[in-house]
Amino acid sequence: MSERLVVIGGDAAGMSAASQARRLRGPGELEITAFERGRFSSYSACGIPYWVGGDVAGRDELIARSPEEHRARGIDLLTRTEVTEIDLAGQRVRARDLALGTESWTGFDKLVIATGARPRRPDVPGIGAAGVHGVQTLEDGEALLDSLAGAPGRRAVVVGAGYIGVEMAEALLNRGYEVTVLNRGGQPMATLDPDMGRLVHAAMDGLGIRTVGASPVTEVLTRADGRVRAVATKDAEYPADVVVLGTGVVPETSLARAAGLPLGAHGGLLTDPSMRVRGQRNVWAGGDCVEVLDLVSGRERHVPLGTHANKQGQVIGSNVGGDYATFPGVVGTAVSKVCDLEIARTGLREKDAREAGLQYVAVTVESTSRAGYYPGAAAMTVKMLAERRTGRLLGVQIVGREGAAKRVDVAAVALTARMTVEGMTGLDLGYAPPFSPVWDPVLIAARKAVAAVRAAG
CATH class of the missing domain: 3.50.50.60 (FAD/NAD(P)-binding domain)
Incomplete structure (x- = not known):
């Protein structure tokens, strides 16, 4: 009798797990159903800034494997379908078809949670205005490119100076925009020590990117038509025809939290080295929704990177498929x-x-x-x-x-x-x-x- 694997999330960790499990067990032994709330699967979110900046010619170049390709390999991938509830006792998930609005339950023998991360959005007035964009998904990239095409001018403000912030600053500079980066911290790249961050700050200024430190956003100001016109801090206003948010991400674990699964200090799911959720026999998790062991400090960290997500997916797929593998941890590269x-x-x-x-x-x-x-x-x-x-x-x-x-x-x-x-x-x-x-x-x-x-x- 075959088992059913349900995967929540159709990007790096989820589909790597599904694909590896399928390599090890055929359709007669393991039925695989995957749910993805977006339109795309198995894509490189890290490549979005380079697509926006013109280094990558088009969206499809960022897609490693389409939903149709996954289906052809024996994985029932349902796009535009969002899981809204996990019932651990009943071993089932409830999902909503976002096009039709209908809901249904799907049972599982094994469950993989790969819900990724969600962008931090400053809780300030006007943050939902037209022309303000995050860059987490391919849909986000499409919306940003459409916004750039219709922008009334060539002034861009990037909020946040981490990896996404500096990469998006480059992308907008390459598109001929006048770019200002507003950073909550004193120096860009908080993943570096401040003395090294100062080197990045000086170099960005030398490239023509205005970088303003210690400037948390207080409001997004809009025009009469509702589109962004400026970004305000407590000290100044910065004119903007488009705003890009590069304020980092947090684990998307709302489903896991509601199901009572264990979360760490950073809000990510806690797993053992096999990527099995702690305290669960048939539930695994990987990617940006989990915390990982830092091999240097010995502490749990949230490190949202595609490299880890793909490796963790492989580990999960091996274990679900009857093999054995572990993910030892990271050093934060x-x-x-x-x-x-x-x-x-x-x-x-x-x-x-x-x-x-x-x-x-x-x-x-x-x-x-x-x-x-x-x-x-x-x-x-x-x-x-x-x-x-x-x-x-x-x-x-x-x-x-x-x-x-x-x-x-x-x-x-x-x-x-x-x-x-x-x-x-x-x-x-x-x-x-x-x-x-x-x-x-x-x-x-x-x-x-x-x-x-x-x-x-």
């Missing part, structure tokens, strides 16, 4: 860019280390992406944190031009392996003048961190 400025981080910031009760040293070095004499050598700044007593690597941040960001991968591997900074200095990294100085910038930082650990006793 992320890269981004704004125009030609590359930004990367992995591990802990100084704030994170203090909150985890760790004593640490921090060092910063200036270097270049290539041998200094080789054409195209670009400056980069590397900051490194190490545990004071043991010398264990705790975190790395990098800001620079071409060739900077992906160097963080060396540090990510070192963090996962729990290497010390002294051990890192012996890493046999590739060298040639077109690619690196004799001492790679990450290794220069490691050497300086070794000296700081020794000086600290």
